[in-house]
Amino acid sequence: MTFLLPPLVAWFVAQVAKVVIASARLRRLNLRVLADPGGMPSSHSALCMGLTTAVGKHLGVSTAPFAIALIFSFVVMYDAAGVRRAAGRQAAVLNRLVQDLVHMRGVQETELRELLGHTPVEVLVGAVLGIAIGLVL
Numbered sequence: 001m002t003f004l005l006p007p008l009v010a011w012f013v014a015q016v017a018k019v020v021i022a023s024a025r026l027r028r029l030n031l032r033v034l035a036d037p038g039g040m041p042s043s044h045s046a047l048c049m050g051l052t053t054a055v056g057k058h059l060g061v062s063t064a065p066f067a068i069a070l071i072f073s074f075v076v077m078y079d080a081a082g083v084r085r086a087a088g089r090q091a092a093v094l095n096r097l098v099q100d101l102v103h104m105r106g107v108q109e110t111e112l113r114e115l116l117g118h119t120p121v122e123v124l125v126g127a128v129l130g131i132a133i134g135l136v137l
Helices: 005-026 043-059 064-105 120-136
Strands: none
Touching: 005 043, 005 120, 043 064, 043 120, 064 120
């Protein structure tokens, strides 16, 4: 339980923060962000860094489990801010092309999901949140 509690708490806090931030922006309760990828802060980053911090705190930062957790965290955060964000940008371009086809030829297609990843700031805030919770618990 020593290693499981910090990442789960970090993920939960990040998800609650997402709802609060999105709801404040819209000025109404927005629970939809719980199912949407992306948003501030990154709950994936918080979860991974919460685990990494817990492992480092309890086993030491010179251990193999810490190295594995850290590399895993970096891969997840790179994917969230890099690969998934780029896929979201491509989806936005494709959606514009489809809209042009709809206007020109009447072609109907379902729009692609554009918000797939995180900005680097969202990833950083999630990581800091995970580290903080991992150090506290």
